[in-house]
Amino acid sequence: MRFGIVTFPGSNSDIDAYQTVVDGIGEEAVMLWHKGHDLGGADVLILPGGFAYGDYLRAGAIARFSPIMREVRAFADGGGRVLAICNGFQIACEAGLLPGALVRNAGLKFLGRSVRVRVESTGTAFTNAYAPGQVLRLPIAHGEGRFVADQQVIEELEGEGRVVMRYVDAAGDPAPEGNPNGSMHNIAGIINAAGNVFGLMPHPERAADALLGAPDGLPMFESLVARVAA
Amino acid sequence: MSTLTPRTPQPRPGDPAISAALIAEHGLTAAEYARVVAMLGRDPTFTELGIVSALWSEHCSYKHSRPLLKTLPTSAPYVLQGPGENAGVIAVGDGMAVAFKIESHNHPSAVEPYQGAATGVGGILRDVFTMGARPIAMLNSLRFGSLSTPRVRYLFAGVVRGIGDYGNCVGVPTVAGEVVFDPAYEGNPLVNAMCVGILREDELIRAVAQGVGNPIIAVGARTGRDGIHGASFASEDLSTATDAKRPRVQVGDPFTEKLLLEASLELIRSGHIVAIQDMGAAGLTSSSAEMAARGDVGVTIDVSKVPAREPGMTPYEILLSESQERMLVVARRGREDAVRAILAKWDLAAAVIGEVIAEPVYRVTEGDRVVAEFPGSQLVTDCPFYTPDAAEDPAVRAARLTDVHAVAPRPEERDPAWTLETLLASPTIASKAWVTGQYDSSVRSNTVVWPGVGDAAVVRIRGTSRALGLKTDGNGRYTYLDPRVGGRIAVAEAARNVACVGARPMAITNCLNFGNPTRPAVYYQLREAIGGMGEACRVLGTPVTGGNVSLYNESPAGAIYPTPVVGMVGLIDAFNHVTRSGFRDDAEAAIVLLGEPTDELGGSEYLAWIHGVVAGAPPHCDLAAERALTDALLAAIRAGAVRSAHDVSDGGLAVAVAECCIGNAERLVGADLDLSGWSSLPLRALLFGEGQGRIVVSTTDAPVVLAMAGERGVPARQIGTVRPAAGELRIAIGGTRIAVSLARLAAAYHGAIPAAMGPAAVVQAAEEPTAAGSLV
Amino acid sequence: MSRFRVSVHIVPRTGILDPQGHAVADALHSLGFAQVRDVRVGRHVVVDADAETPEAAGHAVRAMCERLLANPVIEDFEIASIGRP
Amino acid sequence: MSRFRVSVHIVPRTGILDPQGHAVADALHSLGFAQVRDVRVGRHVVVDADAETPEAAGHAVRAMCERLLANPVIEDFEIASIGRP
Ligand SMILES: Nc1ncnc2c1ncn2[C@@H]1O[C@H](COP(=O)(O)OP(=O)(O)O)[C@@H](O)[C@H]1O
């Protein structure tokens, strides 16, 4: 199976995603240059973390206009799976692939640490290898990760079970103490209505090697392989 | 570009006339000016004066430190590049090499903490990737005044945010460092940043201009008026005149840096270029002159071809601008288009601005007009060197000779738990999670040991079974009280810290932060500290591969403590040797102390924080014992006998053990200690004295640890037991019993800096009307 | 064709929490500015552009706001002024 | 005492690099806004404060800029307007 990883100018976690696909799950990965129009025959796309265009103006605001985004959109419209991580999530929201927006953390500081997130839905192509309600330890590294949307969108997301991951506290509850950035409803990750575009702020691709800590991100990649291959 | 025939540079219209005042403003003495005139055989033009002033500034020329630096050991079989290049390089096996360097950005950070610190990170990154290395880790060593003043909080918050934002954006994890607070740094904070990169040995490239006819290309950001004369600025006292220097502040653009990083590595690997160097301090001037001098070739530069950000910039301004994110490249002749193509891929501009020439001159033109010309590489090689008078300040000597055991205990100290708790809340000792939580430590997925988890960071080398142990250390208070001992301890502590994570100390880079060297007391400190560092490096087998000297760290309040900072690189041979500092909660384990408690109390954090006393002799540093200690620890780690290791430093033995118990706020682990074997020592020296050469180890295999120590003549004794469920740290010393809840200690340790900084995310300097805050 | 300078205000939409504004207000209070009731922090973007008329310049910048400069999910914008550089 | 709304523009000082402005200008160009010559990105801060007169309100906000809102090392500020909330 082939993962296509988009490199925007300023992407920096493209390398983490590559390593996880190739070394972590032994699948194929191709790097896709943002100026190109070719998805390299990828079965799944990853919009990786980083600071595309320096995150100037707003995170993801400029990157959404990169040439390759036309193909990314067409791929998504055709049901292709897109995993949008951190900066990728921000880009996906700016591009309208996912609803809502990611704004400055409530504490106004960049946050680089490990958080707990609970898997709220295992019925997706991205999370089927997790147990329902499983609590994961994943690193975050972002300054603009506070998910906001208007009330109607939030109700829709909640109502349709599209909040796929939520920040939780040590007890596993979505309490304010577990919420690092002030996201509405402790939202850490959401999926689009069609179920093929998943965006999340934590970095599963940096938690895929037992040497570095709990490899809680690995099942996300395994989920994709299982589902796409099936 | 055709080679010009030599012509005498003429003053440009509008150039100020050379006067004694102008010369002094450029930081040149009358003797230095005479030297310039002798070199040229005429008076320099204004442009030439600017060039000389930059290159002969302390920052670029090391004129007061080079003779001393020459005494440092620099070689080992694995050193591929010692001092003199953009960064040092060592081989680490499997054909892989590590490039690393530390640099100060003290003065810019004092004026504009956010941008000052950010551009410091940018500069050191460029020093590493211009060696052909991919940066894989950043470290930083910081010193501030007391956190109780708003100005210091403003500087601290701004510096941390600046370091974080820059490194985070470029995508290099910030993995280790240190932060120390002491009133001595009130007016003059220290901001030292270190970068570590990885490369294949055969990818190493040096910044040596070569090949007559090869084009010189300016790459990256356009040149603006910012930061003009930063190098000479960094070589002056931070006097009250600072205000006038504000426009010299540079703004960093980490996004462009990321593009430069990728493009530079691609360029180097393409074979189209022969040399590349950062335009750092003194910008185009120093990069071009230094590359030419290293290659012993001539160069000519046409400033009218340098892409400028603003119209009407003079040659003087273009040559001395310190605009960030610029590089100078010497390409192979005929490969200009290939070079441009690589840069265009990364949306970067390139302009051919000069060439390597056969004539032995350093020439600058503006179009056809020669505006500066120096013979050969004399500009770089003929810089004056000084060995000023050295004499210890009698007041320091008196402070050292003070009997600190006579300092009367405070009434609260009747409860040693109070003292322990209070020390854990000293910002210098307390958890630095407030700092490191603003850094991306995980990007690139190689960080095995994060900040705060081990005594040093551990970063794996991809594609091998090896990893690096990385840490910076230095103790200004010790160095103030006894510079030779302070120099030794900086190296020894760094070595201990990397050994504690399972790494063999390999080599160091260093940053020497001192005051005005023309004062005998300061030059004495510099000489002695370098002497001490050299001794330690020899005994510990860690050559110096480079570094940076930052002098004139003085403010109206006086000089800072002389502060040598050592950046240590250690090598871990197998991942299962990686060791962390905290006690583990899955089983009881023996606590073994390697090394021996002493009655020393001088220079301690205890005296400074509890009593406000900076006096006494700093702890004795026996280098042979330090070597045996790290050898013993590493042998025990390799034997699989060590569950945790943490060295004894600031705050002494009690603080070290407490840190092992409460370092992880989510998993407090209790312990029982029995120190009765040393009940004859003064209690506070036993608990809080900072005697060197000690490591607290937890082990389920105490006999092995004791044997490894015994074989190497290292004193070692079991001093207690890890009690995962105890909820307390209990210490028995003869009849004295101390028991203190872990929750209480943890609250002090983890709460101190957040409490001092408050919930406010906007930090301002309330007192200084000129130093406004930051709107985040 | 002449050169115009168009300045735009981009502000967080009402209803969207503005932690930066709050933090600034708190900091101002602690500096003794007790008279401060509320603070909002937005962006001020100044675009220099060529156009035939001031109206055309404003029109173009409005289009820039809609496409890039403002995110309608979280921000409102208004053209603050149109003048000469 | 009445309530006033004072709005302030804080922009990078001329001569100081504005990487954000650059990036936005480049992005506008690639979106086809070829008429764009230059972009500067600054902050727009709106302070609601109590004061006796509009002048007093402006005066107070100027002091806030000097002490906190603007960074004089790299930024210039100007009071853009004083009105009622
Ligand atoms: N400025 C900093 N940046 C990154 N990590 C830091 C910084 N300051 C401290 N740390 C980390 O916090 C931990 C404790 O540091 P320190 O108190 O200096 O250790 P020690 O006392 O063992 O020398 C280490 O992991 C260190 O790398």
Ligand SMILES: [Mg+2]
């Ligand atoms: Mg410490």
